Amino acid sequence: MKTVVFICFLVTLLYLVSCCDEDTHYLKVDKCCKKCGPGKRMLKDDNCDDPRCQDCLDGEYQSGFTSDTKCERQPSCDPNLHFQPQMNPSKTSLSKCQCEAGYYCTQEDDCDTCRKRTVCKAGERVLIEGSQFGDTVCEPCKNGTFSTHESAVTCKEWTICEHGFDKNAPGSSTSDRICVDDRRAHRGAVVVGVVALLLILIGIAATLYFTKGNKCWKELHKHFNKGRSHEHLDVEKPIYQQPVEVDEPVSPSPSNVTENGNVVEQERGKEPVYPSAESNSYSYSYS
Template identity: 30%
Template sequence: MVVNRLRLTIFSIITTQLMPFKEALECMVGEYKVDGQCCPTCHPGYRVHETCSLMTGTTCVPCDPGTYTAHQSGLKDCLQCKVCDPAFGLVTRRECSPISNTVCGCSPGYFCTNMKDDDCEMCVAHRVCTPGQYVKSRGTERNNTICEKCQAGTFSPNGTLGQCLPWTNCTAQGLFEEKPGTDTMDTLCSMQGNPPLGFIGTPIIIIIIIIIVTFVITVISIIMIFVRRKKNRERG
């Protein structure tokens, strides 16, 4: 009984004395600290299956599909591969491998709002320029579209043009300006000045009447010719 107590006391003293050395232990490159000892790390693409002992080294096993380790480590579990979620405008640029994570990029028409190295965390749809604007700079995977307003004397009907179009100069073409241009619509020109509202359709109506009268006269003339010929035959 006394011997056992003595052994326990000696073990406690030794453990207490060694504790500072255990805490101050620093491992070399290629090792990791576990349970007060330094064990060899596992290579990229592997994880720790069993830690080392005084008699054996670290036992490493390959990462399961869908997981990875990019560096030498003492991880017992490989890291989960990232999924590029289409709901955030993401597409897969590079598939995950045992030694590298998935790399995501943006779908066409989207740009990245949170880029880390070459990997994108979230994408947003490019700005759409509206009528009256032109596309100063088209969007890329890293930058949004830049829109600018049309300057006076120019217009953009749909907002997709690389530059606004100048208004048509009606006078220079020998035409009359029927309606001035806006930032979304060109100047409207006509062959003649605007007539009074009550006479806008008069020329067309007159032309139609002339055509109808001419047609009626022609038909009547043809009928009369046939009638005369018929009477002449009967007399003869």
């Protein structure tokens, strides 16, 4: 009899379990009860057939049917840690954090850390582009190629100099080869040399001219003045003579003619008297 009762209990239990969907229902005291839908949580399980449910709060989510009274928390995506801020995160699914531009997540399943992507420098090219969960891979430019800026996708080939042109600057991983006309470069070097020589000569002449205290300048100045002094000695000075007065003939006029018609001769002036020293000699008479 006990065996029959046990078998009936097992059959009843198996029936209840089979008729209760595990995704949308749960078993409570041998009774199949409803769960709350996605994005909601259960307030009380007092009503098995019509439970009281409430929407998850902002920053929370519930991805499936549940009998739990709490919702799951969305991850905190802090912009100060280089995460993109979450705008209106979902309440029915997990909203994973994403790194801002130029950064990548270290773990794809749980993005909890952001790292800065590698920047390919000049002289390199991007071999593998960085992604949300992977770093950038760079490759150095091969010989004969170059790149001049960061994050270059390709490396350019060096310029090939044509016939008659010389390599003025060899190429490198960061710069192109420069080609110039060999003849023009030679003429330019000659012109530069001539200009440099002229500047040196002008500098020497200016130094000698403005530096009067220089010994060489003094010698040249002394020699020059000596030659000029000899020239002055050889020149004869002009001899100045006292002008001689000449008596001009007096032409007759009414003022210098007598009644008889004779010309009156003009009386010559007295001869000049020159002072002479007085004689101190006295004559004494002795009686």
